[in-house]
Amino acid sequence: MATTKMGFIIxxxxxxxxxxxxxxxxxxxxxxxxxxLEDGDMVEPVVCFIxxxxxxxxxxxxxxxxxDITSIEMHIRNSLLLDLxxxxxxxxxxxxxxxxxxxxxDAEELGGETKAQIVPYSEIQKEMDSVNHLQFF
Amino acid sequence: xxxxxxxxxYRTGADVxxxxxxxxxxxxxxxxGIYRAxxxxxxxADPILQKSATFYVLTEDLESRGFTAANLAGNIKAVTYSxxxxxxxxxxxxxxxx
Numbered sequence: 001m002a003t004t005k006m007g008f009i010i011x012x013x014x015x016x017x018x019x020x021x022x023x024x025x026x027x028x029x030x031x032x033x034x035x036x037l038e039d040g041d042m043v044e045p046v047v048c049f050i051x052x053x054x055x056x057x058x059x060x061x062x063x064x065x066x067x068d069i070t071s072i073e074m075h076i077r078n079s080l081l082l083d084l085x086x087x088x089x090x091x092x093x094x095x096x097x098x099x100x101x102x103x104x105x106d107a108e109e110l111g112g113e114t115k116a117q118i119v120p121y122s123e124i125q126k127e128m129d130s131v132n133h134l135q136f137f
Numbered sequence: 138x139x140x141x142x143x144x145x146x147y148r149t150g151a152d153v154x155x156x157x158x159x160x161x162x163x164x165x166x167x168x169x170g171i172y173r174a175x176x177x178x179x180x181x182a183d184p185i186l187q188k189s190a191t192f193y194v195l196t197e198d199l200e201s202r203g204f205t206a207a208n209l210a211g212n213i214k215a216v217t218y219s220x221x222x223x224x225x226x227x228x229x230x231x232x233x234x235x
Contacts, residue, residue: 013147013169014202052147055172058203066197073203097177102203 003042006030007131009124010053014072015063020056023047023137024075027084046085046131048124053137054092057116059104076104081112087127088118139163141229144170144185150235151185162190163229165221166213171199175208182210195221 012019061071140159145168
């Protein structure tokens with residue numbers, strides 16, 4: 001029985017490129033590979049937002065209204081609904097002057113119970129140290 | 138000349154805009170350029186906002202990224218796609234994209 005831990009580190013801005021969206025869909029999809037694993041084996045994804053990537057985490061993204069596309073906000077909420085570990089870098093939020101009330105912190109309206117966490121970069125570094133596979137987006 | 142400048146990046150292009158000169162200069166933030174109009178990184182507004190120009194932000198791109206016109210400084214005007222078309226045809230002789 002083994003757990004494979006995967007780190008998805010998002011440093012890109014939310015739109016114009018597909019990097020953030022790819023990271024989120026990969027992180028969500030990573031759980032589905034369990035059907036290919038041995039009994040008892042698990043995959044544990046962790047999603048971390050650093051640098052400009054923390055701007056993915058602002059709520060009230062109106063992409064559906066203006067461009068008829070799903071928002072990164074919905075991807076983050078779906079991740080929380082699926083109990084993924086989602087971390088936001090505190091130092092980068094502070095650098096942009098972004099407060100917690102402006103951020104997507106939960107998926108309560110979807111019935112989710114897991115909350116995103118604002119953590120110092122040192123905690124994200126620990127996550128990067130602990131994962132088996134590390135991917136930057 | 139009357140020059141309209143579209144800025145769609147957050148991290149690049151400021152050096153080019155900094156050297157631009159025009160009798161009438163309009164800077165229109167679109168795409169990721171809207172972060173220049175909304176964020177105060179390290180507590181300071183983007184230096185480009187010190188330039189002598191008229192500033193606009195495309196509302197659709199502003200709201201898609203989780204901001205509203207309330208996040209803008211007083212010298213920046215939120216405009217719609219339709220407004221931008223009017224700016225292009227009525228207010229500026231030349232348009233460039235940085």
